[in-house]
Amino acid sequence: MKKIAIITSGGDAPGLNAAIRAVVRTANYYNIQVIGFKRGLKGLIENxxxxxxxxxxxxxxxxxxxFLLTARENRFYQYEYRKIAIENLKKHNIDALFVIGGNGSFQAANLLVKEFNFPVIGIPKTIDNDTYGTDYTIGFDTCINTNVEAIEKIKDTTMSHERIFIVEVMGRKSGFxxxxxxxxxxxxxxxIPEYPxxxxxxVDTIIEGKKRGKNFFVIxxxxxxxxxxxxxxxxxRELSKHGNFGEVRxxxxxxxxxxxSPSAYDRLIASRFGVFAVxxxxxxxINFMVALEKGEILAKPLNVSFGKIKKPDLKQFEVANILST
Amino acid sequence: MKKIAIITSGGDAPGLNAAIRAVVRTANYYNIQVIGFKRGLKGLIENxxxxxxxxxxxxxxxxxxxFLLTARENRFYQYEYRKIAIENLKKHNIDALFVIGGNGSFQAANLLVKEFNFPVIGIPKTIDNDTYGTDYTIGFDTCINTNVEAIEKIKDTTMSHERIFIVEVMGRKSGFxxxxxxxxxxxxxxxIPEYPxxxxxxVDTIIEGKKRGKNFFVIxxxxxxxxxxxxxxxxxRELSKHGNFGEVRxxxxxxxxxxxSPSAYDRLIASRFGVFAVxxxxxxxINFMVALEKGEILAKPLNVSFGKIKKPDLKQFEVANILST
Amino acid sequence: MKKIAIITSGGDAPGLNAAIRAVVRTANYYNIQVIGFKRGLKGLIENxxxxxxxxxxxxxxxxxxxFLLTARENRFYQYEYRKIAIENLKKHNIDALFVIGGNGSFQAANLLVKEFNFPVIGIPKTIDNDTYGTDYTIGFDTCINTNVEAIEKIKDTTMSHERIFIVEVMGRKSGFxxxxxxxxxxxxxxxIPEYPxxxxxxVDTIIEGKKRGKNFFVIxxxxxxxxxxxxxxxxxRELSKHGNFGEVRxxxxxxxxxxxSPSAYDRLIASRFGVFAVxxxxxxxINFMVALEKGEILAKPLNVSFGKIKKPDLKQFEVANILST
Amino acid sequence: MKKIAIITSGGDAPGLNAAIRAVVRTANYYNIQVIGFKRGLKGLIENxxxxxxxxxxxxxxxxxxxFLLTARENRFYQYEYRKIAIENLKKHNIDALFVIGGNGSFQAANLLVKEFNFPVIGIPKTIDNDTYGTDYTIGFDTCINTNVEAIEKIKDTTMSHERIFIVEVMGRKSGFxxxxxxxxxxxxxxxIPEYPxxxxxxVDTIIEGKKRGKNFFVIxxxxxxxxxxxxxxxxxRELSKHGNFGEVRxxxxxxxxxxxSPSAYDRLIASRFGVFAVxxxxxxxINFMVALEKGEILAKPLNVSFGKIKKPDLKQFEVANILST
Structure with missing residues (x-):
């Protein structure tokens, strides 16, 4: 009987539990045993x-x-700790390691492939949706829905006070x-970082919008x-040079x-990713990453995303521009 | 300068307003005028x-x-009323009619194409997602999220009372x-209707589930x-033959x-459908239906869906089966 | 060191877990031990x-x-089973039984007071808010918020189709x-049952409303x-005698x-009820029921609600009437 | 026939529209005309x-x-502008001014009472719930529910990463x-400001909590x-002196x-406040403020809250303390 291990690694995202559940139930369905290491790579080292x-x-x-927790673990980037991780995996007779994580976690886990020939399977998650090689990563849809709900509330007050409002959302390198x-x-x-x-x-957009009858603005x-x-x-300050536009909050x-709680889509995609992976x-x-491409779930080499950058479609930007008129 | 008309037709769905907004703003952006007829086909007849x-x-x-309202209008299936509709469209110098609707509405509007050579553009919506020719119809994602939220509440009480619970959802001919x-x-x-x-x-599923330690069941x-x-x-009644399973609510x-309020996805897809259509x-x-296929928005002949049936992927069913273990 | 037992009894309601948590943490804070019997009165009988x-x-x-589960248990109304329950309570050295329940559960538990002089404390919960002696019962606020969210969705479609819509809500004997x-x-x-x-x-309300410009109606x-x-x-049928009012859904x-998930208010009131009770x-x-009266939490005799009926304030009805104009 | 004016003044809060609706419909019900001035006191000045x-x-x-908008208007604190406001009110034959606002707005409007003997009625709103003289102000319940939903999301990630997390909420002078x-x-x-x-x-609370088995903390x-x-x-920094507690986010x-969208309670209380006011x-x-006291709606002198400070009940603090064990 086979036995696999699973970890969640890197920043958390809605849908991780759904993905764990899918991997575990699918494995059980096919008579494969599963253990979960806690706190991502840290649990591998500390058994x-x-x-x-x-x-x-x-x-x-x-x-x-x-519920498997997650944590940063820099020790994994030292060979001696990876050796400990491998020993722990072997102690448990693990045949493959399933990593629900992002680009960084896949690169870390890939060291186990390269150095110890240990099988790794990646399931992509990140609210940023910026993992190259897949059109979608678990957590993104929930994040957008959360933002929409929050911003609808902010719009109520922005509209009532006829203000200009800036909402800062996540995305350090990526504008999805x-x-x-x-x-x-x-x-x-x-x-967004890709096209600032x-x-x-x-300022011009706001001035033009005001001329067209807009009373409040959201950036x-x-x-x-x-x-x-x-x-x-x-x-x-810049707007104040062109008239009375009030405060910018x-x-x-x-x-x-x-x-x-994950959105319906994140529950579905996490479930399907998990079933497919097993x-x-x-x-x-082995050594593949699950991916969504053109509406289909498929496998890609684990290293497909390494060093690559995924960018939002410029066409989306045009859509945004036309619709904000 | 061109001028188009827009209607929402058939049963309503979340995202219709987002689609109307997208059509109107895109048309305006390209210097096309728009009027909206109220109550779908009824408004065309009654001007x-x-x-x-x-x-x-x-x-x-x-x-x-x-906000354009919608209604059933059987008179449209009589030629004399379609003639009135066409006359109204011409009175307003309309160059094309944009119909946000389902299969039935597209078939009705297609009569204007066939009989009067009047250009029609279809944007697919229905919470059922059962329009052939497109992977997605506006409203489906919101519907699933609404159901998920409702059923999570029902699960609380089902679990507390350790009951068996049947939740009836929409879908007369379709199981999406x-x-x-x-x-x-x-x-x-x-x-679902396709694979009941x-x-x-x-009954067996419940009996087996109970043996495996499940205390409540949702159908x-x-x-x-x-x-x-x-x-x-x-x-x-059937369960009572096999032991004490309690009431089925x-x-x-x-x-x-x-x-x-439409989900983020429905707002996005309705917006993109609207921009693409214009x-x-x-x-x-002309005479096309907007469609989502393999993650891409494209056009198909307006009549692509007529007489065709769209069925859920059997593989999804397997996923459901594995994950309910 | 004292020791108390806690059960949740009768139909479930949002906020039960919050109340259990409050009782347990307050008891622990004052060095009192707690055990929970499962499935309400059933757990008392079955230990x-x-x-x-x-x-x-x-x-x-x-x-x-x-999470303590709840169930109907008719055996408790037979003396021999209550004796078993008391024996179980004594076996565990329980000093008092905390019952989170409604009128019926309080009456059942009160038999332990009368027959065995066993101390009972009641914490009122029911989404119906119809427990006499307290202005509020745990779960009511969440229920109303759930209904509001559901009906806002129904209003979207009712308004779009200009329909008359009847929404049936809970309340067998009570209109709160x-x-x-x-x-x-x-x-x-x-x-409502009190003033149907x-x-x-x-029918007259709808006819009058239509005259005043209303296009859809919710009952x-x-x-x-x-x-x-x-x-x-x-x-x-009745409306059809007065013109074309369309279908009633x-x-x-x-x-x-x-x-x-309980609303903020239900979390707060359940928490405060639990702390107060302990x-x-x-x-x-002993032998009291926690109650909210005029904004204050206080204790009343456990039997205060027995045989009494709590009715909604008629003034509220006037408010409803004025505001639906 | 009488005629009243209504404004919303100061920072906005969920339930303002419900209160406006209630005032307008109740006035109409009793044959009183209503106009709304836009942007609070600004609209009075600018007619x-x-x-x-x-x-x-x-x-x-x-x-x-x-939908009546709101704005800051410092000119109202100059007599000449208040005279313009009164002239505008008289121009419209207004018999009384209904102000939905907080402490500051009531004090401003009260100048019209003192200087021009103009009748003013106050309806208290503020998400802070810190208006002296009333147990409740419109908007507070929605605000708490919004915070609860947001913090539940934050707790997911705090728990997964086993972090210490500080959530800053509104309340400059008040801890409600x-x-x-x-x-x-x-x-x-x-x-909170009243008992920091x-x-x-x-730091001690976190250290003690960790000893008792807590893995994450929310402040x-x-x-x-x-x-x-x-x-x-x-x-x-302080925690780092006592061991490895990780980052504080x-x-x-x-x-x-x-x-x-206002919670059910805010819709109800805003509705009842509005009906009562009229x-x-x-x-x-005249010259009264609507108030909720011990569960009852009543009137108090408009100036009851001036210069007074409303403080949270210390007992609530004890509840919080006990329940966080």
Whole structure:
């Protein structure tokens, strides 16, 4: 009988528990045993684990976060600790390691492939949706829905006070969150790291909008472009040169974007990713990453995403622009 | 300057307002005028309309329902009334009619193409997601999320009372809603019109589940398979032959499935469908339906869906089965 | 060291877990041990229990349902089974039994007071808010919020189709749920068991409303007045005598009203009820029910509610009437 | 026929539209005309107004913000501008001014009473719930529910990463929001302006909690006590002296707290406040503020709250303390 291990690694995202549940139940269905190491790579090093079966993962489909916990673990980047990890995996007679993680976690786990020829399977998750090689990563849809709900509330007060409002969302190097959040909330300006606008474009958009009858404005700002705290006074000062536009307020959505009960889509995709990962492994495949491509779930080499950058479609930007008129 | 008309037709779905807004703003962006006829085909016959522009559609992106209203209109199936409709369209110098609707509405509007050579563009919506030719129809994602939220509440009480519970969801001929709702809520049994189970399979699943340690059970039932009101006593009686399984309760989710503020995805897809529809029309295309295929938005002949049936992927069913263990 | 037992009894309601948590943590804080019997009175008879402490109840504040489970148990109404229950309580050296329940559960538990002089403390819960002697029962606020969210969705589709819609809510003998749901959703007619309207009043209200420019109507119906399934065709037929009012649709909200993560208010009141119950007990009081009266939490004799009926304030009805104009 | 004017003044809060609707419909019901001045006191000065009737306020019960808009207006504190305001009120033959606002707005409007003997009625709103003389102000319940939902999401990620997390909520001088938010989310520490803790108490609470088996901690911080941005590194540094407690993260909930569709309770209380205000005025009363006291709605002198400070009940604090064990 085969035996696999599973970890959740890196920043958490809604849908991790759904993915764990899917891997465990699928494995059990095909008579494969599963254990979960706690706190990602840290658990591999410290041999902290729990046996998992169909009943243990019951009741987690709808829960945010990860009951296997997650943590940063820099020691894994030292060979001696990876050796300890491998020894722990072997002690448990593990045949393959399933990593629910992002780019960074896949690269770390890939060291086990390269150095010890240990089989690794990756399931992509990150609210940022910026993992190259897959059109979707677990957690993104929930994040956008959370942002939409938060910004609808902010729009109520922005509209009542006829203000200009900057909402800072997550996305250090990537604009997927800001872009989809912006289109889904009808934002007037969307600022993302891949295509940032200069200040005067923001200001012109507001001035033009006011002429066309708009009374309030919402700017969605990816954190990688600027801090809302710093951008707000700049926009306010620049606008004040062109008339009375009032104060520019801001809000940083922050950590609410990482949590919450997963959306229907994230539950479905996490479930399907998990089932696919185990079934593809059973067919004899290893060292692959599950991916969604053109609406289909398939496998790609684990290293497909390494060193690559995934960018939002410029066409989406046009859509945002047309719809904010 | 060109001028188009837009209607929402058939049963309503979350995202209709987002689609109207997208069509209107895109048309305006390209200097095309828009009017909206009220109550779908009825408004065409009765010449009830409102002029639409970028400001009028402001504030509707997040609203459920359709501010253009919708209604059944059987008179349209008589030639004389279609002639009146065409005359009204010509009176307003309309160059093309944009119909946000389902299969039935597209077939009705297609009569204007066939009989009067009048250009029609279709944008698919229905919470059922059963329009052939497109992987997605506006409203489906919101519906599934609504169901998931409702069923999580029902699961609280089902679990506390250790009951068996049947939840009836929409879907007269189609199981998309039941299937995705079932996977996203971890249902124990999913009953859809395309692949209904006999009673003994339901009963066996519950008996087996109880043996494996399950204390409560949720059955998702598409309305096209049976009425929950009738199925519940049947399941209860059959189970009572095998021990004490307690009462079988049920709930019909009903009309909450059609309403609500659209989910982020429905806002995005409705927006993108609307922009695409107008831009594709501007390029000289007519009599097409917007479709999502393999993750891409494209155009198909308006009649592509006529007489065709779209079925859920059997593989999804296997996923549901594995994950309910 | 003292030791108490706790059960949740009767139909479940959001906030039960919050109340259990509060009782357990307060007891622990004052060095009192706690065990929980499972499935209400059934657990007392069958001696099914779990030891509870501050850590065990962690993570339940926000969860709907009751992790102690609940069940109907008719055997408790036979003396011999109550004797078994008392023996079980004594076996565990229990000093007092805390019952989170409604009127019926308090009456049942009171038999232990009368027959065995066993101390009982009641904490009132029921989504119906119909327990005499307290202005509020745990679960009511969540229920109303659930109904409001559901009905807002239904209003989207009702408005789009310009329909008349009947929403059946819980309340067999009591109209609190229907009344507050109706005011909070701006219902046109509210039908409750305490003050039901004859059919012609419903019909007249709709006819008058239509004259004043209303295009759609929502009727909130407490289940104790009539079945929506039966009322809808009656209203439709009667209206048809006065013109074309279209179809009358209906929906039964059903079990979603019992579940869900408790609202902020239910978490607070359940927490405060639990703390008060234990602190009041520590001061030497027994056989009381916690109550909210005029904004204050206090104790009343356990039997205060027996045989009494709590009715909604007629003034509320006037408010509903004025606001539906 | 009488005629009244209504304004919403000061920071917005969920339930303002519900209150406007209630005032307008009740006035209409009793044959009183209503106009609304836009942007609070600014509209009085600039004579910007819209006539209001039962149909105009339709569809606003569930909407956040205020469709009458609100704004700061410092000119009102100059006598000459108040004279203009009074002239505008007289020009429209207004018999009384209904102000939905907080303490500051009531004090401003009271100048019209004192200087011009103009009747003013106050309806208290503020998410802070800190208006002296009333147990409740419109918007508070929605705010707490918004915070609870946001913090549940934050707890998912805090728990998964086993972190210490500071959530900054609104409340410059008042701790009502922080206190109720804290109890409703099971916070480990609650910091409010009325009873701030020194740093070492925060640190000790975390150290003690960790000993008792807690793996993550949530601190609710009212903005009036400190900035989360500044407190987080202080707590982190102090904790680092006592072992490895990891990073202390923070989030500022910000403006989402002011918006959103009002909760059921806010719709009800805003509705009842509005009905009461008009009915009490009709009975011949003026210059009063509507208030909730011990569960009852009543009137108090408009100036009852001036110069007074409302403080949270210390007992609530004990509850929070006991329940965070």
């Amino acid at each position: 902290e684990f729990i046996p998992l079966d169909a009943r243990v993962v019951s009741g987690f489909l709808d829960k945010g976060g990860t 969150i800001a872009l989809e959040t912006g289109i889904a909330t009808g934002a007037d300006v969307i600022l 606008f200069p200040l005067h474009v923001i 969605i700002l990816a954190e990688g472009v600027a801090k809302a705290q710093e951008l707000a006074p700049l926009v306010e 801001y809000s940083v959505l922050g950590y609410i974007q990482r949590g919450g 079934e593809h492994y059973i067919k004899g495949n | 009830e309309f409102i002029p639409l522009d970028a400001r009028v559609v402001s504030g509707f992106l997040d609203k459920g329902g359709t 809603i039941a299937l995705e709702t079932g996977i996203a809520t971890g249902a124990d049994v999913i009953l 189970f006999p009673l003994h399979v339901i 998702i039932l598409a309305e096209g398979v049976a009425k929950a009101q009738e199925l519940a006593p049947l399941v209860e 049920y709930s019909v989710l009903g009309y909450i499935q059609r309403g609500g 831009e594709h029309y501007i390029k000289g295309n | 099914e229990f779990i030891p509870l402490d501050a850590r065990v109840v962690s993570g339940f504040l926000d969860k709907g349902g009751t 749920i229907a009344l507050e749901t109706g005011i909070a959703t701006g219902a046109d007619v509210i039908l 309207f004859p059919l012609h009043v419903i 909130i119906l407490a289940e104790g007045v009539a079945k929506a399934q039966e009322l809808a065709p009656l209203v439709e 209906y929906s039964v909200l059903g079990y979603i009203q019992r579940g869900g 602190e009041h007990y520590i001061k030497g009081n | 910007e107004f819209i006539p209001l009737d039962a149909r105009v306020v339709s569809g606003f019960l569930d909407k956040g913000g205020t 929001i922080a206190l109720e938010t804290g109890i409703a989310t099971g916070a480990d520490v609650i910091l 803790f020194p740093l070492h108490v925060i 609710i911080l009212a903005e009036g006590v400190a900035k989360a941005q500044e407190l987080a590194p202080l707590v982190e 923070y989030s500022v909930l910000g403006y989402i707290q002011r918006g959103g 009915e009490h005025y009709i009975k011949g009363n």
